[in-house]
Amino acid sequence: MTVLITGGAGYIGSHMVLELADQGEDVVVLDNLSTGFRWAVPDNVPLVVGDIGDRELVMQTLRRHKVDAILHFAANIVVPDSISDPLRYYENNAANARSLIASAVACDVSHFVFSSTAAVYGEPQIEYVSEETPTEPINPYGRSKLMVEWMLQDVSRAHAISHAALRYFNVAGADPKGRTGQSTPNATHLIKVAVQTALGMRKRMQIFGTDYPTEDGSCVRDYIHVTDLVRAHVNALAHLRNGGDSVTCNVGYSRGYSVLEVIEMVKKVSGVDFEVEVSGRRDGDPARIVSSNARIRALGWRPANQDLEQIVRQAIDWERGLDEKLLRSSDLLVA
Structure with a gap:
């Protein structure tokens, strides 16, 4: 059995590759390297450079590597x-995902684990968001992810493919062994x-x-370490492989931190009192979103x-060594 990881040269995907490889799984990566890096994929893991919307390439990859899960x-x-x-x-997140799912069905892939988002909930007016909370996304990003959830629900009813949709909260941190981390230069x-x-x-x-209805006026988010996040995928995949029903799960810590609290923690750990400029609200930002994680x-x-x-200390350690890693890598030319 082989697992295809799309986006496996990126931030979360590269951690997923390491986690499965560490467990002895056979893995293949599909990534167009628009935001990912070749060096983030271990030498012993096949990397196919291309887009998920390229049906011919995807189906060729699925068949050649005998992929049973995506x-x-x-x-x-x-x-x-x-x-x-x-x-x-809508093109990349929804239309191309539709193409990927169609390729999975055509190649008899058994399981599909989808990277969804807490953005599908929009602006919930409750303390903890559960999977039963109404999905009312307020931006195209959240809507595009919810569209894929709907497609997977319908496809799982019509075909022999089970799925898990994992709704992430705010992902942070880096691999504790220092092998990969958030490397995109202009990440937000x-x-x-x-x-x-x-x-x-x-x-x-x-x-x-800083005028939101929260304790200090800044937005509150549930921050989850990337290693814990990818381990949730391992649990979800095991559930599906063991014959479990398709499932949708939140993945967060059920603990919220405000933007100002996070900044103060970065200042504390780094020892630097850096300049922070307050601007107006951005469109599409809910005031507070914190997970209920009982289902996962x-x-x-x-x-x-x-x-x-x-989490902050590992992010700092990774960032300190990142420039040197990029300079040693030919990916500096394509990043």
């Missing part, structure tokens, strides 16, 4: 970009941006809105990296 991470993920360029998000993740500012890679950072826990998932200080 873990799908390849997507555009920046909420403000989805608002300014919605068609690009809060911890990444704050760490780059602390290390002098940015003159200042912006926060968007029922599949055997147990988080091991919940400490925010540890």
Whole structure:
């Protein structure tokens, strides 16, 4: 059995590759390297460079490697970009995903684990979001992900393919062994941006809105370590392989931190009191979104990296060594 990981040269996907390879799984990666890096894929893991919407390439890959499961991470993920360029998000996140799912059905792939998002919930007015919370996305990014969930639900009823849709909250941190991390230069993740500012890679950072109905006025998010996130995929895949029904699960810690709390933690760990500029709210940002994670826990998932200080420290360690890694890599020319 071989697992295809789409987007396996990117941030979360590369951690997924390492996790499955560490467990002795046969893995193949499909990535167009638009935001991923060749060096993030281990030498002993096949890398197919191409798009998930290329049916001929995808089906050739599925058959050649005898793929029985797909873990799908390849997507555009920046909420403000989805608002300014919605068609690009609907094409890549929804239309290309539809093509990938069709290829999976045609090649008799048994299981499909989908990288979804808490953005499908929109602006829930409750303390903890469960999988039963109404899905009311407020931006094209969230809508494009929800479309794929719907497609998988319908396809799983019509064909012999089971699926898990994992709704992530805010992913952060880096591989504890230092093998991979958030490497995209212009990434918009809060911890990444704050760490780059602390290390002098940015003159200042912006926060968007301090007038939200939260304790300190800034947005509250549930931050999850990337290693715990990919281990949730392992649990979901095992559930499907063991004959479990298709399932949708939140993946978060059920603990929220505000933007200002995260920034203060980065300042504490780095020892740098960097400049923070307050701007107005961005379109598409809910005030608070924190997970209820009982369903993924029922599949055997147990988080091991919940400490925010540890998450920030690993992100700083990764960022400090990233420039050297990029300079040693030919990917500097294509990143």
